[in-house]
Amino acid sequence: MTVDVGDFCLVDQCILTDGVKVGFLYREPPEPGEPHGDSGWSIRGEAGDATDAEIDARAIAYVPLAAVLAVDDSWRHLVDSSPGSAFARSPRTWKFEAVDPDAE
Numbered sequence: 001m002t003v004d005v006g007d008f009c010l011v012d013q014c015i016l017t018d019g020v021k022v023g024f025l026y027r028e029p030p031e032p033g034e035p036h037g038d039s040g041w042s043i044r045g046e047a048g049d050a051t052d053a054e055i056d057a058r059a060i061a062y063v064p065l066a067a068v069l070a071v072d073d074s075w076r077h078l079v080d081s082s083p084g085s086a087f088a089r090s091p092r093t094w095k096f097e098a099v100d101p102d103a104e
Helices: 013-017 051-058 067-072
Strands: 007-012 020-026 036-045 062-063 086-089 097-099
Touching: 007 013, 007 067, 013 036, 013 062, 036 062, 036 067, 062 067
Parallel strands: 007 036
Antiparallel strands: 007 062, 020 036, 020 086, 086 097
């Protein structure tokens, strides 16, 4: 399934405004009938020193995939991954590795 980068996704606002890098992303089946087109992607920022409570409290934005790719395109090669896919950035290699979607 090819994704249109104009399709929307959920993303931690800190990726868009604070320079936080993508750290974890997962894809669910797209919601049919969304007015902007839904990619199914949810994209979380790197945890860094943030606590679980701070990560859970992050503001979320609903934006086109292109907006996220414009600030961090390190995961572009994953954009067409099938629903049910999940990836986390390895702290050792800084590359994305497939993970259990419920791992976050």
